[in-house]
Amino acid sequence: MIAHRVLFLVLDGISDRPCEALDGLTPLAAARTPVLDRIAGEGVCGIMDSIAPGIRPGSDTSHLALLGYPPQEYYTGRGPLEAEGTGIHMTAGMIGFRCNFATVDADGLVTDRRAGRISGTGPLSEAIRDGVDLSPLGVGFRLESGAGHRAALALVGEGLGDKVSSNDPKKEGVRPLTIRPCTDDPADRATADACNEFIRQSARVLFDHPMNVRRMEEGLPPANLLLIRGAGKMGAFPQFSERYGLSGSVISAATLISGIGKVVGLEHIPVPGTTGSVDSDLDAKVKTAIRELDKKEFVLMNIKGADEAGHDGKGVQKRDFIEVIDAALEPLLDLPDTLIVVCADHSTPCSIKDHSADPVPVVIRGPGVRTDRTARFDEISCAEGGLHRIRGCDLMPIALDLINKSHKYGA
Numbered sequence: 316m317i318a319h320r321v322l323f324l325v326l327d328g329i330s331d332r333p334c335e336a337l338d339g340l341t342p343l344a345a346a347r348t349p350v351l352d353r354i355a356g357e358g359v360c361g362i363m364d365s366i367a368p369g370i371r372p373g374s375d376t377s378h379l380a381l382l383g384y385p386p387q388e389y390y391t392g393r394g395p396l397e398a399e400g401t402g403i404h405m406t407a408g409m410i411g412f413r414c415n416f417a418t419v420d421a422d423g424l425v426t427d428r429r430a431g432r433i434s435g436t437g438p439l440s441e442a443i444r445d446g447v448d449l450s451p452l453g454v455g456f457r458l459e460s461g462a463g464h465r466a467a468l469a470l471v472g473e474g475l476g477d478k479v480s481s482n483d484p485k486k487e488g489v490r491p492l493t494i495r496p497c498t499d500d501p502a503d504r505a506t507a508d509a510c511n512e513f514i515r516q517s518a519r520v521l522f523d524h525p526m527n528v529r530r531m532e533e534g535l536p537p538a539n540l541l542l543i544r545g546a547g548k549m550g551a552f553p554q555f556s557e558r559y560g561l562s563g564s565v566i567s568a569a570t571l572i573s574g575i576g577k578v579v580g581l582e583h584i585p586v587p588g589t590t591g592s593v594d595s596d597l598d599a600k601v602k603t604a605i606r607e608l609d610k611k612e613f614v615l616m617n618i619k620g621a622d623e624a625g626h627d628g629k630g631v632q633k634r635d636f637i638e639v640i641d642a643a644l645e646p647l648l649d650l651p652d653t654l655i656v657v658c659a660d661h662s663t664p665c666s667i668k669d670h671s672a673d674p675v676p677v678v679i680r681g682p683g684v685r686t687d688r689t690a691r692f693d694e695i696s697c698a699e700g701g702l703h704r705i706r707g708c709d710l711m712p713i714a715l716d717l718i719n720k721s722h723k724y725g726a
């Protein structure tokens with residue numbers, strides 16, 4: 316028997332290092348995960364370097380690699396991908412950025428890069444759209460909120476370059492940086508000037524926005540500054556259906572992932588109630604994936620919350636959310652005719668609150684798969700599985716082979 320459809324389940328940042336709060340276990344190893352363990356027991360397991368050993372992947376470069384688009388060839392920055400995911404269509408001449416709604420204190424120091432993991436920032440983006448004017452610089456802009464503290468910005472105008480730095484210091488307790496051109500090209504200077512002006516004007520709008528006034532009254536950090544990063548123009552991506560002969564959908568609350576899906580030609584299926592955080596409606600997400608697999612041959616589903624817990628350094632919360640994920644995945648066990656691939660896109664160790672290069676666990680389960688002896692889905696058990704150690708770009712070829720869609724190399 317051979318499967319005819321693929322469910323590609325990325326448990327964002329689920330992989331970790333030993334946590335002190337969990338007696339030296341990783342959150343995944345500490346969690347009770349009967350569903351993932353059954354998938355591991357019925358499948359072939361391994362560990363995976365999303366890009367290559369020792370390379371710390373971003374979620375952008377890792378997802379491109381997992382979908383078989385080597386980032387070394389296709390990556391043009393996070394900004395344009397994140398922008399597409401928020402609904403900003405990136406055309407020639409536009410420069411995309413990823414933004415964080417962040418908090419600075421009265422001294423101008425960044426006190427929270429994520430403004431207390433604020434959500435529902437639509438009114439803030441709207442106020443900035445109304446209150447910021449870059450036309451004296453000959454530049455227009457689009458700004459759209461994403462999930463949580465995330466948003467995307469696109470600058471629109473003649474002669475804008477994409478080789479500019481970020482104002483995000485990537486840590487707290489310091490001032491935001493000034494955005495600078497990375498080359499002598501006047502186009503990069505023009506973009507850097509527009510960015511700095513955008514940040515200045517948007518901070519004025521945010522300063523006394525009613526949503527921030529309310530947050531401060533409630534003792535919550537206000538979203539009074541935008542940190543922007545990941546400048547880039549849209550790249551050219553061969554379409555998924557032509558590359559693999561598969562129709563496909565993407566299910567993700569994280570706009571970066573829906574943006575990547577969209578640009579490679581996957582249909583984005585929004586799911587009400589999903590947030591990209593630990594409060595997401597995972598049952599709705601799983602139901603949508605199952606429904607979508609009746610129509611499409613490939614579904615990419617990303618579940619993000621464990622990554623957030625890793626970034627926040629909360630091992631116990633990460634373990635508990637992994638158990639919530641596991642319970643939500645139960646209906647997938649009975650899916651007929653389906654190759655299920657489960658992996659993380661990168662490790663997000665609670666001990667470093669960021670991504671690391673530690674390889675992630677991976678399992679492939681479905682008809683025809685040569686089952687190995689691993690029956691537990693965690694970083695250590697999967698290292699003993701039959702896939703051994705693969706790279707992110709190996710995953711699509713392996714899946715295509717297992718569903719009989721790969722071409723013979725040679726005659």
Ligand SMILES: O=C(O)[C@@H](CO)OP(=O)(O)O
Pocket residue numbers: 374415428429465623626
């Ligand atoms: O979006 C996110 O979840 C993370 C990592 O991609 O970014 P940040 O650290 O800016 O929150």
Ligand SMILES: [Mg+2]
Pocket residue numbers: 327328373374622660661
């Ligand atoms: Mg990620």
